[in-house]
Amino acid sequence: MTRLIEVQNLTLQFDTDEGRITAVDDVSFSLDAGKVMGLVGESGSGKSVTAKSLMKLNPGNAVYGPDSRITLHLDSGPVEVMSLKTATEMQIVRGGAISMIFQEPMASFAPAITIGKQMVEQLLIHTDMSPKQARELSIEMLNRVGISDASKRFRQYAFELSGGMRQRAMIAMALSTKPKLLIADEPTTALDVTIQAQVIDLMKDLVADFGMGIIFITHDLGVIAQTADHVAVMYLGRLVEQGPVREVIRTPAHPYTQGLLAALPHLDDLDAPLVPVPGDIPSPLERPAGCVFNTRCSKAIEGPCQREVPQFTKVNEGHKVACHLYTHEKVSA
């Protein structure tokens, strides 16, 4: 298995009028080629910001921590994303080695340019294809993602396509440059369940065919269970649990992961009460000291959880959790 990307101690803050906000706090993970990593978290947990950092796509007021390191392993050798400065240097990753699919396909296509022209344009920038080759490849990709009548769709505008169709076109466009890593940010959230099932199937086929790595961002644990090999759970900018999908979903270790699973309605037991995670996500301006989850955690230990930031502990092979319950076992017993 070849390592595709390594993220080490990624910290990202935003300078705002109200002060410096920590959006990502000391996040480390890695992904192998041909694997799907699910990044789960609620709104405000920092999952999209983390993904965008991989291409340094965050706005000008973003301040990266000095220890942050992102290493992308390409055929030509490793690339340190943090040391890329100019837009030209950045082209290696942006749209080249890394492509991204967004949640709202209507917002990610330019409304006044045909789908085909947008697909061809990026191919001309990132590859040395001729316009004719780019056109042929684009139509072939539209076909590949299950869009019927691809040469007609190629000439249409985004508004002429249905939601599911647009998301397929977005995927076709993202994959036509043959990226090593695909970041899919809530790609099925805006779709109906029946269309969501189609898009998930399509993405699984594409991983098998193209062998790329995928970072799949979602708040839906069901979607994660159906797609990911590994899961990383994020809360208020910190990773709280990481591990193989079966382990994390069947035997969640962190109280937050356990809470998320208990809050989901289960179809096989309609009488089971829905158990909300108590309280609200704190504002990023008022990040709790110690463990970020301690204000909502029913198992918080008085003292350590409010003071010390928990470090990752191994629960099982490849399964890690950042929680004091696993380091202060005598206290919790």
Next chain:
Amino acid sequence: MSDGKPLITTRNLSVHYPLRGTLFGPKPVVRAVENVSIDIIKGSFFGLVGESGSGKTTLGRALLRAAPITRGKVVYDDGEVRYDLPEIEGRELKDYRSRAQLIFQDPYAALSPRMTVRDIIAEPLEVMGLTQSRAETDERVREIAAKCRLNLEHLRRFPHAFSGGQRQRISIARALVSSPRFVVADESVAALDVSIQADVLNLLKAIQQEMGLTFLFISHDLSVVAHICDYVAVMYLGRLVETAPTRTLFRTPRHPYTRALLSAIPSLDPDDRGKAQKLEGEIPSPTNPPPGCKFQTRCPFAVDICRKQEPELERAGKDHEVSCHRWKELMETEPQMAG
């Protein structure tokens, strides 16, 4: 409150919207809702599910007299008053507005950023003239706010200071302050995070039981509907395809569309991958619906009759109705349809 009588009864309710036509020939219409007959029992949670474009929001709005009723009967009867909804006007319509309320989907768009929470919740009372003095208004606002777990300090603040879950509780308080009997909740938890969604669902259920309310709960999320609703109606292209008590519907779905919707919900079991029964294609445009059964273009079991004749709703069990030409046959020949 619940005596088994319907609060809302519709018979062959249709909502059509005219389209810009050509100079010649009849004007084309979009049949957003077509021949819908449902009974919403007093004190129940009635779920309405379907994909986008199925007409569920339009139906909800028609029941609130917020969408034009083209044809059919809609009766509201809460024991105190009885209204023929397509007919009422003026004072009666105003009175109906205080008895039937709507909770919106997006708690970020539904609240005015320039009003305090107190003013947002009090506005319906003032507009409808339901209270005599400011003191009385304040008391009603405080009472409903407490029910929705908002405290006095919250009432003085503006919506921007609140999280999504808190905002949705403010929207709920605003909808309930006029003491309605009937509430339409249109995708009211769709914009919320999972950990908050359970909290709002539990709150809705508690308030419904406490105040004896009747809810029409519109959602595309079948697992949420399964947990909160007593009855469920499934819509497709403006038509009802199946209605049943929740448990019956989830245990023995009879319509191929209901079946497909259920199996498209991503399972939490990672070893369940690829077992789902996949539905091909997408919902057709309501401006150009297919002939016969509206679902025939995507149905794996469609035969000749489905392409020619539109099926009627028929009885499939106690309170269970399904509109499919082949449901009985499929129950015998398709083991996964037997449920």
